[in-house]
Amino acid sequence: MKFTKSLLAATFAFTAIANAQETPSFSLEGEFRPRTEWFGHGQSKTAANGTEGYVSTSVRAALNATYKTESYTTYLGIQEVFKFGDRPQISATGNGNFRVQEAWADIKLSKTSTFKIGRQPLSYDDQRILGGLGWAQQARTHDAGVFKYSNDGYSLNIGGALNTPNSSIYDTAALFSYREMAFVHANKKYNDFNLSALILANTYQATTENKSTLLTAGLHADYKIDIVTLKANAYIQDGQRVGDVNVKGAYLASLDASIKATDITSISAGAEIISGKKDDSAAFFPLYGTNHAFNGLMDRFYVGNHANAGGLVDLNLGIATKIKGYAVKLKGHHFSEQSQGKDNLGSELDLVVAKKFKGYSLVGGYSQFFEPSEVTGKDTQNWAWLMLVIKPKFL
DSSP states (O other), X not given: OXXXXXXXXXXXXXXXXXXXXXXXXXXXXXXXXXXXXXXXXXXSSOOOTTOOOEEEEEEEEEEEEEEEOSSEEEEEEEEEEEETTSSOTTOSSOOSOEEEEEEEEEEEOSSSEEEEEEEEOOOXXXXXXXXXXXXXXXXXXXXXXXXXXXETTEEEEEEEEEOOSSSSOOOOGGGTXXXXXXXXXXXXXXXXXXXXXXXXXXXXXXXXXXXXXXXXXXXXXXXXXXXXXXXXXXXXXXXXXXXXXXXXXXXXXXXXEEEEOSSSXXXXXXXXXXXXXXXXXXXXXXXXXOGGGSSOTTOOSSSSSOTTSSOEEEEEEEEEEEETTEEEEEEEEEEEOSSSOOSOOEEEEEEEEEEEXXXXXXXXXXXXXXXXXXXXXXXXXXXXXXXXXXXXXXX
């Protein structure tokens, strides 16, 4: 009888342990995202008189697989970004844009910590300094390792990367790609208040004996008070850009407020100041953020441009609402320089309309840029786009 009871107890215990084990899971998802855009009339830069506009369609086609166990999660994402007509119909080769977009493993170290290593996006806070850049069809990833700790509303991420694809130096400095990177990101959530701190160090190398290290540090906060939401950023940069270009106390500061006027309508207002170049310092640059989301959708500033100019003061107003199932956003910006004395860099008006359907969504927009009187160019500076988003879940 004792043996039988012991056997039953052991069997029960084993069954309980087995049931407690997490069953491995596998998921396979895709993404098909074509976007048609009207270019040549002022998107990213002033269109000169006589410039002809044109329509271009780009596509992100991706396949993403996730395998999750009790002790680790692995992820593999492959994608191709192509434009309509970029490959002859009977070409034996592709356009060179097929790649492994993400490939990482997230290993569980304890109940409160993990270590994630591989090709991965780094996305924090409002993505002002580190972001996934999802708007761009190719997006942005880093080859990095990140230790993550999270417990009781606190989180701490410590990460780094060393880009050495071969024995030569890592010389893609013109694109702000780094040779070495290290960062610490800490976050604490207090009910309706959220506070984060970031310290980021990037070392660039343009020649064998030329290394430059740039330090970026700052705070992000957001706070919700009833119908009002406040968001703020404050960052400073110091050190050296590529080629030993000195950066002394360059800064970015922003404050945004939104008010929920009704159940479906909110009104926003914001201001951002980004320091420009001075006699003894280069300008602040927001590095690896999702810069398309800031300073106007026409990408006149800090999207592959304006890296060491006179800085920027961006004052903006916006409204977001729903009209018969359509999400509608309208936002206006007025731009001026921070350090070079230009009171008017122009104004921009952005309209975005989105609609979700069963299994897919459509998003489109129209933007108009109003040049200051002293700038000569086309009378109409505009940009328009329409994007289809389908994300099938295969498994």
